Amino acid sequence: MLDIGSSELLLIVIVAVVVIGPKDLPRVLYKLGQIIGKGRAMTRHFRSGIDEMIRQAEMEEMEKKWAADNARIMAQTQEAAPVAEAEAVTEASEASPAALPAPSASPVPEDAPALEVDAGPVPAHAPIHSDAAAKTANPDEAKSQGGSAA
Template identity: 55%
Template structure:
């Protein structure tokens, strides 16, 4: 923070001894120490107040997001209940609200294929599959 070298510190000590005097120097250093301690406490208090305000702002933002998610979930649940009351299956009701296309309807396997599935697939390709 402050770039004070040894020679500069020596000059400060000599000036302090000459200006203040060796008799009053301990009292001046004590007073300076009190002021530094007071400045640190004010700085820490200010910093903790700022951190508290930031934490509160983050909590408000998270509460707003949770409220929006809760409202969305409640709307979806209400739509599913209405669909169930009208006789539609829950999947049909969710498909109507689903923005993504359903595809060809075949299941998609994610990950490595088990050995028996590989055998069945090879047999189906060669026409020797057993029902």
């Protein structure tokens, strides 16, 4: 980036010490570092904005391509759908009713009572585990509370 050799850097340091003075040099270098840091931050921000605009343009191009591909695929499937429906109707009409499997018996009798479960609303502060499960899950806490771990 900047082609500054060691001899050129030494010359810059000597001139800075002579012009600024050794007493104010640390403060000047600190301010110079702050200015360079702000410049880098602005450059990074500008670059990220440009990159974001490029990404958005690429996404728009991809969305247009995907929309065109989707329209092409939908047109192909709509052309093929009537042919498939016609084949299914033909196969169904050719099959005899005896060839179809008989409906299976339900494993639950029809006169069995319906099972109704109403748990009601669960409060937000309700514990997930029961107290017994919590005590056995963490035996150290159970010992500190005076209980024994099972």
